[in-house]
Amino acid sequence: MARLAEFQGKQLLRSAGVAVPRGEPAGSALDATRVAERLGGAVVVKAQAWTTSRKAHGLVRFADSAAAAGEAAAAILAADAGGFPIAEVLVEERVAIVAERYAGVILDDRRRCPLVLVSARGGSGIEETAREHPEAVAELAFDVVEGLQPHAARELWRRVGVHGEEQRALAEAVVRLAGVARRLEAHSAEINPLVLAADGRALALDCRITLDDAAVFRHPELGIEVARELGHPPTPLERIAWDVEKDDYRGTFYFLQMREGFARGERVVAFHGAGGGGSMMGMDALARHGFSVANFCDTSGNPPASKVYRAARILLSQPGVDGYFGTGSGVASQEQFHSARGLVKAFLEEPLAVPAVVRLGGNGEETAIEILAGFTRELGVPVECYGKDTPVDACARRLDELVASFVPPPRPARRRPPHAERPYAFKTPTGEVTLDHSVCARCDSKACVTACVPQILKLAEDGLPVLAVTPEEAARGRCIECLACEVDCRALGAGGGLVALPVPGLDEYRAARGMG
Amino acid sequence: MAILVHQATRVLVQGITGREGRARARLMREYGTQVVAGCTPGRGGETVDGTPVYDTVVEAVEASGGIDASVVFVPAPLVKDAALEAIAAGVALTVLVGDRVPVWDVMEIARAAERSGTDFLGPNTLGVLSVGKGVLGMIGGRAESARSWFRPGAVGVASRSGGMTSSTGYYLCRAGIGLTTLVHVGGDGIVGLPLPAVVRRFQADPDTRCIAIFGEIGGSQEERVAEMMANGELSKPVVAFIGGRAATPGVRFSHAGAIVEGGRGTHAGKVAALRAAGAVVVDAFDELPAAVVKVLEA
Numbered sequence: 001m002a003r004l005a006e007f008q009g010k011q012l013l014r015s016a017g018v019a020v021p022r023g024e025p026a027g028s029a030l031d032a033t034r035v036a037e038r039l040g041g042a043v044v045v046k047a048q049a050w051t052t053s054r055k056a057h058g059l060v061r062f063a064d065s066a067a068a069a070g071e072a073a074a075a076i077l078a079a080d081a082g083g084f085p086i087a088e089v090l091v092e093e094r095v096a097i098v099a100e101r102y103a104g105v106i107l108d109d110r111r112r113c114p115l116v117l118v119s120a121r122g123g124s125g126i127e128e129t130a131r132e133h134p135e136a137v138a139e140l141a142f143d144v145v146e147g148l149q150p151h152a153a154r155e156l157w158r159r160v161g162v163h164g165e166e167q168r169a170l171a172e173a174v175v176r177l178a179g180v181a182r183r184l185e186a187h188s189a190e191i192n193p194l195v196l197a198a199d200g201r202a203l204a205l206d207c208r209i210t211l212d213d214a215a216v217f218r219h220p221e222l223g224i225e226v227a228r229e230l231g232h233p234p235t236p237l238e239r240i241a242w243d244v245e246k247d248d249y250r251g252t253f254y255f256l257q258m259r260e261g262f263a264r265g266e267r268v269v270a271f272h273g274a275g276g277g278g279s280m281m282g283m284d285a286l287a288r289h290g291f292s293v294a295n296f297c298d299t300s301g302n303p304p305a306s307k308v309y310r311a312a313r314i315l316l317s318q319p320g321v322d323g324y325f326g327t328g329s330g331v332a333s334q335e336q337f338h339s340a341r342g343l344v345k346a347f348l349e350e351p352l353a354v355p356a357v358v359r360l361g362g363n364g365e366e367t368a369i370e371i372l373a374g375f376t377r378e379l380g381v382p383v384e385c386y387g388k389d390t391p392v393d394a395c396a397r398r399l400d401e402l403v404a405s406f407v408p409p410p411r412p413a414r415r416r417p418p419h420a421e422r423p424y425a426f427k428t429p430t431g432e433v434t435l436d437h438s439v440c441a442r443c444d445s446k447a448c449v450t451a452c453v454p455q456i457l458k459l460a461e462d463g464l465p466v467l468a469v470t471p472e473e474a475a476r477g478r479c480i481e482c483l484a485c486e487v488d489c490r491a492l493g494a495g496g497g498l499v500a501l502p503v504p505g506l507d508e509y510r511a512a513r514g515m516g
Numbered sequence: 517m518a519i520l521v522h523q524a525t526r527v528l529v530q531g532i533t534g535r536e537g538r539a540r541a542r543l544m545r546e547y548g549t550q551v552v553a554g555c556t557p558g559r560g561g562e563t564v565d566g567t568p569v570y571d572t573v574v575e576a577v578e579a580s581g582g583i584d585a586s587v588v589f590v591p592a593p594l595v596k597d598a599a600l601e602a603i604a605a606g607v608a609l610t611v612l613v614g615d616r617v618p619v620w621d622v623m624e625i626a627r628a629a630e631r632s633g634t635d636f637l638g639p640n641t642l643g644v645l646s647v648g649k650g651v652l653g654m655i656g657g658r659a660e661s662a663r664s665w666f667r668p669g670a671v672g673v674a675s676r677s678g679g680m681t682s683s684t685g686y687y688l689c690r691a692g693i694g695l696t697t698l699v700h701v702g703g704d705g706i707v708g709l710p711l712p713a714v715v716r717r718f719q720a721d722p723d724t725r726c727i728a729i730f731g732e733i734g735g736s737q738e739e740r741v742a743e744m745m746a747n748g749e750l751s752k753p754v755v756a757f758i759g760g761r762a763a764t765p766g767v768r769f770s771h772a773g774a775i776v777e778g779g780r781g782t783h784a785g786k787v788a789a790l791r792a793a794g795a796v797v798v799d800a801f802d803e804l805p806a807a808v809v810k811v812l813e814a
Contacts, residue, residue, distance in 0.1 A: 107619060107623070107705070107706065109705050109706050109710075109735045109736060109737075110736060110740070112622070112623055112626035112627075112706050113623055113626070113627070114623065143627070144620065144623040144624055144627055145624060145627065182620070185618055185619070185620045187619065212618055212619045212620065213616075214592060214616040214617060214618045214619065215618035215619070215620065215621075217593070218593075218618070249591045249592065249616075250535070252615050252616070274679065275677060275678055275679030275680070276677055276703055276732075277675070277676070277677020277678070277679055277680035277730065277732060277759050278677065278679045278680060278683070280732075280759050280760045281680075281759060281801060284761065300678075300679065301615050301678075302536065302654070328679050329677065329678075329679025329680045329682060329683040330679075330683050330686075331665065331679070331682040331683040331685075331686040331687075332657070332679055332682070333642060333654050333655055333656055333657035333661075333678075333679075333682055334654075334657060335657065362657065362661075362682070363657035363658050363661050364658075388683075388686060389690075391802060393802070477535060480535065
């Protein structure tokens with residue numbers, strides 16, 4: 001789930017009426033000094049990084065002057081959080097505290113509704129508090145439509161021993177927190193600690209909000225670039241992958257980079273899974289054979305060949321991998337030749353220069369194996385393809401053998417699309433098909449027409465392939481981007497078919513890294 | 517018998533005029549499922565491969581003489597309205613195939629279903645298939661594949677992974693073990709019919725003698741099955757495999773439900789809970805068929 005930075009969460013709380021300390025984010029020591037001058041008095045400087053125990057790691061520092069705030073910011077910005085740089089700190093006024101509490105809204109998979117959780121003991125982790133001081137923690141499920149009622153919130157605080165004016169103030173804060181969680185469609189929203197300040201206000205000293213990735217499209221105002229649970233700030237390649245996925249509801253493409261900066265010979269492979277369960281088993285199998293994965297990737301839910309192609313191109317833009325490994329559950333309900341064609345197009349264009357083992361078991365696996373293994377022979381590197389009766393472990397072992405005996409061929413140049421002399425072109429949902437009729441004229445097979453999965457091509461009176469539907473119908477989805485008019489044409493016909501499927505940002509990304 | 521779908525189940529397909537809806541309606545029918553109506557707002561009066569299309573679900577229910585289950589093939593942002601429409605029309609089982617349905621939408625759907633006493637499977641489900649009887653969703657793909665992969669018998673399959681539902685069924689049948697029904701509960705964190713609800717139905721099904729479960733890290737579904745075994749609600753033997761042993765805590769490998777958070781839903785915790793309750797939990801997926809054979813012979 002996408003996560004909000006602390007200061008972003010606090011802004012949202014403030015606009016919902018929950019008091020937060022005065023403060024501003026800063027990206028440099030100088031900015032931090034200026035913010036501290038504006039705030040006046042003692043401040044706290046906090047790293048804006050999603051990591052636990054910030055205080056213990058020196059990522060939360062106190063400062064009594066603006067100059068000290070600048071020094072604290074400099075120290076924090078020079079540190080890192082779990083290997084990722086810290087780009088921003090939050091500089092806030094220091095608050096005199098009477099009591100530290102906890103309030104959180106989470107989702108309950110048992111009761112299938114939101115749940116508010118409060119504790120009289122804030123500051124430390126709520127799981128720990130619940131274990132050690134169960135009497136200090138109370139929870140209440142609330143109706144997803146009606147929301148959390150103020151009287152229920154007051155009673156909840158009473159159950160953990162909070163009374164009087166503090167109870168009223170904390171109940172109001174927790175009702176507003178529940179409202180923020182609902183409005184943002186949060187997966188969780190926590191204030192820890194929620195404090196009673198010396199001036200009697202209930203104040204959110206920290207704020208952690210995670211969003212439901214599937215709902216981020218309804219909240220453009222949050223500026224979430226990559227709605228994915230990544231565990232780190234999105235990498236440039238993850239941003240490119242997300243752009244491919246975000247508006248394309250045909251199947252799912254999930255991409256997560258696990259390693260960067262590795263080299264050939266380190267047994268790191270590009271991993272292309274299909275389905276979460278089968279993918280996890282595939283990664284386990286690779287680990288058993290001494291491989292690690294450069295990335296996690298999942299194309300499933302019956303994605304078109306075009307989506308599998310784009311995924312493969314992104315995977316192949318990770319230099320240093322020793323192999324390409326694909327597997328799903330082994331018995332896929334989707335037609336596997338779509339994945340096969342997507343892989344063939346990507347492998348030939350790259351061109352693939354490491355061994356590949358792909359397990360494409362399931363519907364249409366015989367055709368899929370023929371296409372993937374048969375149409376990639378020109379590469380001169382091993383591309384092996386297996387079906388449902390070959391266990392994933394055997395496939396991982398096979399990759400191990402191929403990598404061990406592999407002698408890299410001389411690196412051929414990246415394939416560039418030829419110039420079409422007599423282009424016949426039409427738009428697809430996310431790209432464009434060009435049939436070069438000057439080439440088609442000398443083609444005997446007309447494989448484009450016979451292999452077209454939705455059967456939207458026909459031979460015109462002059463014997464050349466054209467659309468059997470209107471160009472508008474093709475662009476709206478009658479063309480399902482099965483890629484047969486390029487992939488099968490290249491293998492069986494004269495090679496006049498080309499499907500251009502842009503991956504925005506990928507060429508620039510590769511050029512910057514010398515990948516051609 | 518079998519659970520959730522039978523020969524007599526009368527099925528509506530919501531979104532039947534779309535790419536997936538059209539294709540899957542045909543495959544469901546080819547397997548023997550009674551697809552009697554389709555629904556797409558604004559497309560009433562059309563037919564898709566001979567199936568009449570209605571503007572609303574209530575209209576489809578009235579015109580077709582009753583609907584037992586609706587399978588929803590619409591994009592994720594539209595799933596809530598389609599599901600609430602089926603539930604409001606009193607359809608007993610709604611199957612939500614769509615992926616990336618917002619979780620607050622799912623909670624609203626769950627609330628409506630609870631109030632009307634109806635059920636929903638999913639979201640993000642491959643569906644349910646009763647061997648030789650019918651299929652809701654897309655398990656098996658082509659009818660001929662589904663017929664050759666899954667043979668009738670006495671084992672019920674319940675899985676949190678779509679692909680592994682078919683895999684589990686196929687590898688069991690290849691080992692000579694027949695099946696009653698295969699159910700994919702859906703890959704999300706909050707689903708309509710989680711593993712405990714599915715095994716409760718298998719418990720009540722006279723044809724099911726043993727339950728094979730493909731579980732996963734994250735959430736509490738497997739632990740709740742263990743609770744049911746411990747308190748006697750579930751007396752049929754359970755053989756399980758739990759995926760995601762090597763997964764990094766806090767990292768989500770594409771199933772929204774498969775994540776270890778705050779020490780809950782760990783692989784070790786699920787295996788221990790199930791074993792303590794008397795289930796057979798295999799360490800390698802390949803060992804599942806042999807373990808089921810052993811349980812059936814005992």
